[in-house]
Amino acid sequence: MSTTDTDTAADKAAGASAEERELGAAGSQLSTAPSEEISLPSLGVLGWARWFWRQLTSMRVALLLLFLLSLGAIPGSLIPQTSIDALKVQTFKDKHPTLTPIYEKLQLFNVYSSVWFSAIYILLFISLIGCIVPRTWQFIGQLRGRPPGAPRRLTRLPAYTTWRTEAEPEQVLRAAQRIMKGRRFRTESSGDAVAAEKGYLREVGNLLFHVALIVLLVSFAAGQLWKFEGSKLVVEGDGFSNSLVQYDDRKSGQLFNSDDLAPFGFQLDRFTATYERSGPQMRTPRTFNADVTYWDGADGAERKTRIKVNEPLEIAGYKVYLLNHGYAPVVTVRDGKGEIAYKGPVAGLPIDGANLTESMVIKVPDYRNKAGKKDQIAFQGQFLPTWVRSQGMFSVFPALDNPTLVLTAYHGSLGIDGGTPQSVYQLDKSRMKQFMESDGTSKYARALAVGDTMKLPNGAGSLKFEGVKEWASFQISHKPGTEGALIGAVAALVGLAASLFIQRRRVWVRAVTGKDGTTVVEMAGLGRSESAKLPEELADLAVRLQADAPPATEPEPERQPEPEPEAQSAPESENESENESEKESAPESENESPESDGEPASDSGPVAGGTDPADPSEGAHA
Amino acid sequence: MNLAAEVNETLANYSNVLIYSAMAVYTLAFLAHIAEWVFGSRSAVGRTAAAITVEAADRPRAQVTVQTGGNTAEKGGTAVLERPKVVTRSAAGSRDVPDGPGAAGGSEQGDVYGRIAVGLTVLAFLFHAAGVLARALSVQRAPWGNMYEFSTTFAMVAVATYFTLLALKKNVRWIGLPLVTTVLLDLGLAVSVLYTDSDQLVPALHSYWLWIHVSCAIISGAALYIGAVSTLLYLFRDRYEAQLEDPEGKQPGRFASSVLERVPSAASLDKFAYRINATIFPLWTFTIIAGAIWAEAAWGRYWGWDPKEVWTFITWVAYACYLHARATAGWKGRKAAYLALIAFGCYLFNYYGVNIFVTGKHSYAGV
Numbered sequence: 001m002s003t004t005d006t007d008t009a010a011d012k013a014a015g016a017s018a019e020e021r022e023l024g025a026a027g028s029q030l031s032t033a034p035s036e037e038i039s040l041p042s043l044g045v046l047g048w049a050r051w052f053w054r055q056l057t058s059m060r061v062a063l064l065l066l067f068l069l070s071l072g073a074i075p076g077s078l079i080p081q082t083s084i085d086a087l088k089v090q091t092f093k094d095k096h097p098t099l100t101p102i103y104e105k106l107q108l109f110n111v112y113s114s115v116w117f118s119a120i121y122i123l124l125f126i127s128l129i130g131c132i133v134p135r136t137w138q139f140i141g142q143l144r145g146r147p148p149g150a151p152r153r154l155t156r157l158p159a160y161t162t163w164r165t166e167a168e169p170e171q172v173l174r175a176a177q178r179i180m181k182g183r184r185f186r187t188e189s190s191g192d193a194v195a196a197e198k199g200y201l202r203e204v205g206n207l208l209f210h211v212a213l214i215v216l217l218v219s220f221a222a223g224q225l226w227k228f229e230g231s232k233l234v235v236e237g238d239g240f241s242n243s244l245v246q247y248d249d250r251k252s253g254q255l256f257n258s259d260d261l262a263p264f265g266f267q268l269d270r271f272t273a274t275y276e277r278s279g280p281q282m283r284t285p286r287t288f289n290a291d292v293t294y295w296d297g298a299d300g301a302e303r304k305t306r307i308k309v310n311e312p313l314e315i316a317g318y319k320v321y322l323l324n325h326g327y328a329p330v331v332t333v334r335d336g337k338g339e340i341a342y343k344g345p346v347a348g349l350p351i352d353g354a355n356l357t358e359s360m361v362i363k364v365p366d367y368r369n370k371a372g373k374k375d376q377i378a379f380q381g382q383f384l385p386t387w388v389r390s391q392g393m394f395s396v397f398p399a400l401d402n403p404t405l406v407l408t409a410y411h412g413s414l415g416i417d418g419g420t421p422q423s424v425y426q427l428d429k430s431r432m433k434q435f436m437e438s439d440g441t442s443k444y445a446r447a448l449a450v451g452d453t454m455k456l457p458n459g460a461g462s463l464k465f466e467g468v469k470e471w472a473s474f475q476i477s478h479k480p481g482t483e484g485a486l487i488g489a490v491a492a493l494v495g496l497a498a499s500l501f502i503q504r505r506r507v508w509v510r511a512v513t514g515k516d517g518t519t520v521v522e523m524a525g526l527g528r529s530e531s532a533k534l535p536e537e538l539a540d541l542a543v544r545l546q547a548d549a550p551p552a553t554e555p556e557p558e559r560q561p562e563p564e565p566e567a568q569s570a571p572e573s574e575n576e577s578e579n580e581s582e583k584e585s586a587p588e589s590e591n592e593s594p595e596s597d598g599e600p601a602s603d604s605g606p607v608a609g610g611t612d613p614a615d616p617s618e619g620a621h622a
Numbered sequence: 623m624n625l626a627a628e629v630n631e632t633l634a635n636y637s638n639v640l641i642y643s644a645m646a647v648y649t650l651a652f653l654a655h656i657a658e659w660v661f662g663s664r665s666a667v668g669r670t671a672a673a674i675t676v677e678a679a680d681r682p683r684a685q686v687t688v689q690t691g692g693n694t695a696e697k698g699g700t701a702v703l704e705r706p707k708v709v710t711r712s713a714a715g716s717r718d719v720p721d722g723p724g725a726a727g728g729s730e731q732g733d734v735y736g737r738i739a740v741g742l743t744v745l746a747f748l749f750h751a752a753g754v755l756a757r758a759l760s761v762q763r764a765p766w767g768n769m770y771e772f773s774t775t776f777a778m779v780a781v782a783t784y785f786t787l788l789a790l791k792k793n794v795r796w797i798g799l800p801l802v803t804t805v806l807l808d809l810g811l812a813v814s815v816l817y818t819d820s821d822q823l824v825p826a827l828h829s830y831w832l833w834i835h836v837s838c839a840i841i842s843g844a845a846l847y848i849g850a851v852s853t854l855l856y857l858f859r860d861r862y863e864a865q866l867e868d869p870e871g872k873q874p875g876r877f878a879s880s881v882l883e884r885v886p887s888a889a890s891l892d893k894f895a896y897r898i899n900a901t902i903f904p905l906w907t908f909t910i911i912a913g914a915i916w917a918e919a920a921w922g923r924y925w926g927w928d929p930k931e932v933w934t935f936i937t938w939v940a941y942a943c944y945l946h947a948r949a950t951a952g953w954k955g956r957k958a959a960y961l962a963l964i965a966f967g968c969y970l971f972n973y974y975g976v977n978i979f980v981t982g983k984h985s986y987a988g989v
């Protein structure tokens with residue numbers, strides 16, 4: 001029925017449907033969707049360039065690109081991605097030595113930043129811009145223009161009604177215009193008819209939606225380019241201040257400048273966690289709370305707050321998220337001379353997820369042996385928040401029910417003097433010797449409860465297990481463009497709703513003096529889609545109009561529909577459309593209208609019926 | 623020892639009993655629907671429906687007069703107010719085929735069984751809803767913390783959507799049998815394979831966005847499911863109509879005719895599916911936005927290409943594809959319908975496939 005075609009030249013080239021030609025200008029520009037032109041380009045570079053541009057901005061290609069985008073997103077969800085879990089990628093690579101080089105070539109470990117994925121969405125967005133710009137101009141043109149005049153035969157429109165009245169035609173038309181204006185139609189009166197149109201917001205919504213998609217993408221890109229993200233492990237009682245050196249690890253976008261790091265900091269006062277004690281989900285964490293004191297700016301006031309998993313601390317454009325937690329046993333290490341060589345908490349590295357067994361490494365670089373000679377010692381082992389002797393060297397519950405520190409000790413060179421960075425969680429034992437029990441054969445190891453002390457053999461020193469602190473790790477991130485993305489998303493939603501739920505439609509009212517001297521009033525409606533609401537609205541308008549143009553008393557004889565031969569003859573409608581000048585409503589309809597009184601629906605019988613306001617499939621041309 | 627609410631075991635057990643009862647009643651509804659279809663196939667109207675359909679395709683049908691005002695003109699035809707008769711006219715090129723008479727095929731006995739089936743479905747739904755509610759109360763949170771809960775709630779919302787459409791006087795009774803069948807399958811799967819004892823959530827799931835995001839996802843999914851069933855039936859019915867239109871070509875088999883002649887016309891099914899999908903698309907868009915806001919709050923990034931996120935995005939793009947296809951020449955009709963089915967397939971995969979086969983940040987919900 002109606003048309004989404006806009007540009008009439010392309011219209012003809014593409015061969016608009018018979019229906020469209022029949023309705024002519026009445027149905028034109030109900031939407032500003034691009035025309036589907038499939039004609040081959042004329043020769044020449046310019047011709048080809050134009051052809052290419054037209055192809056790129058056509059619905060067909062937009063559809064193809066959308067489809068490719070969803071297909072292209074699939075591998076990234078099935079193959080481990082470096083940006084999400086680098087460790088998993090490494091495991092995958094180790095397992096699949098033959099696939100790996102192929103995958104690497106295809107950038108399948110970095111799908112979402114790969115050349116091909118980027119190509120798809122960049123093309124899509126070029127297409128989108130190429131679609132939006134001309135549509136916006138067209139739409140502005142339509143806003144400035146007037147609703148098209150009434151087609152010659154209103155009977156052919158999807159919704160139609162007619163009656164006779166004693167009122168004068170002019171009076172009827174004036175009333176019609178007033179009523180429709182009152183219902184916020186834009187109206188235009190010309191000759192024997194009034195044209196009205198409504199629902200421009202649909203197109204506004206559609207344009208808004210597509211523009212919002214661009215806003216979303218730009219914000220997303222800005223977020224990627226200027227982002228900064230780092231993590232920091234903080235033991236209870238310790239603090240953090242926002243500078244590069246403080247981060248345990250960090251990532252930043254290509255355009256982020258580290259001088260821009262905002263000065264703020266916080267101290268972890270206390271961390272508390274609770275766990276499920278029974279049931280099938282025993283030992284799953286129930287609450288994580290990090291109580292912190294924070295300050296904004298180099299000498300900002302101190303404030304206290306609680307950071308939870310879903311509730312980050314927002315400060316100076318940064319967000320501080322609670323990421324993880326674990327235990328840090330507090331130890332005092334004395335050297336061979338009885339001096340304190342190290343005192344404080346040492347964070348352990350959780351090695352089993354649920355029960356928080358941690359691997360421990362305690363490095364003591366400043367150490368003198370019994371003879372006072374410089375040496376280095378280290379302790380290695382595990383920390384078990386809940387140790388049950390019969391269950392082996394693994395914790396059985398994540399809370400501190402029976403905290404136990406199991407350690408063995410080494411001495412020699414830690415290998416940290418060369419300046420090569422070393423993980424605090426790993427011990428390079430290549431130049432260290434393990435302490436042995438006094439029997440000389442078995443390795444020295446001890447399990448300590450809080451308060452216990454292990455004495456190294458031969459008076460080499462001691463380690464006292466003083467207590468346990470919690471540590472929490474935080475992710476500190478700064479991502480510009482988040483507000484933009486949110487605004488874009490909300491605008492997209494609003495635009496989408498407008499574009500899907502608002503119907504653009506036109507109504508024409510024609511009033512002419514009929515053969516018998518009474519006035520024949522005809523009303524017809526056309527929407528972008530065949531809608532159940534359109535006939536209803538038309539009926540509504542008709543009822544209102546009948547207040548001013550009451551139907552003539554003499555009732556119409558109800559006759560059964562007879563097919564009007566004229567209505568079904570295709571050739572005739574073809575002829576009509578050839579004649580462009582006839583398209584616009586014209587006075588010659590006078591003779592027609594009376595004919596079509598009674599039950600003009602016989603025209604083409606029933607309809608497939610009520611639809612949603614804006615079914616585009618109805619709007620699009622065949 | 624923990625601040626979270628204790629699990630109320632009694633309520634959890636009630637919930638299980640209620641779900642099993644609901645399944646039993648759904649099974650009865652299923653049998654009643656079968657009876658409806660069987661009697662319908664024997665009815666005279668049912669048998670002649672095919673003939674009517676062909677004829678109707680050939681000549682303009684007499685006008686159907688539907689009152690406007692109170693209700694929408696449901697089928698094609700004429701919307702009549704007191705005086706003005708509004709005549710509607712269909713799009714060029716579309717088949718003018720009336721909707722089938724419904725599962726009961728005009729058979730009175732079939733219709734009685736159909737009504738019984740709907741009544742039983744209402745009863746089953748009450749058990750079902752009570753079961754979901756008891757589960758929610760037993761854990762004192764939204765009843766969609768794991769796949770078992772998600773499945774039971776999902777089926778409940780699908781049935782509720784069906785009732786809503788029925789209450790709006792939409793022509794959806796034909797969907798009763800496929801709906802009850804899938805609800806039974808879904809609940810069966812939930813209680814056998816996906817069952818998880820009721821329990822609390824890990825801290826990352828504590829957020830009111832859980833309510834918003836997941837409830838929207840469930841409502842979207844349930845409605846999209848009904849859209850997908852309608853689309854699938856459209857494909858069958860469309861082929862059936864095409865075969866009738868071409869008497870020389872291959873004709874539909876007896877069983878296919880018996881079923882398809884009773885369902886709504888291809889055009890109605892297609893439009894119904896479109897209306898549902900188009901109505902739900904903004905809600906699905908909102909679901910994604912809500913998820914992104916939650917992810918921003920919980921993980922510090924609103925979008926991270928996590929498998930669940932990726933498949934939500936794929937589903938969204940697939941439905942956008944479908945909407946575009948409907949506006950593109952040469953793509954509406956069957957091709958658009960295939961896209962809609964692919965899109966719903968993506969939704970299903972996102973739910974079952976991603977939860978079971980792919981690990982990501984979202985997989986801690988517990989299968």
Ligand code: HEM
Binds near residue numbers: 032062
């Ligand atoms: C990121 C990619 C895109 C998405 C997610 C998207 C989404 C949508 C959606 C959901 C609709 C439905 C609105 C309706 O049915 O009225 C729509 C309509 C439309 N889109 Fe897009 N779109 C995208 C790209 C494009 C591109 C590249 C073009 C240009 C070729 C385009 C042109 C249109 C047009 C013309 C309509 C209106 C169709 C009509 O008048 O019925 N879209 N789009």
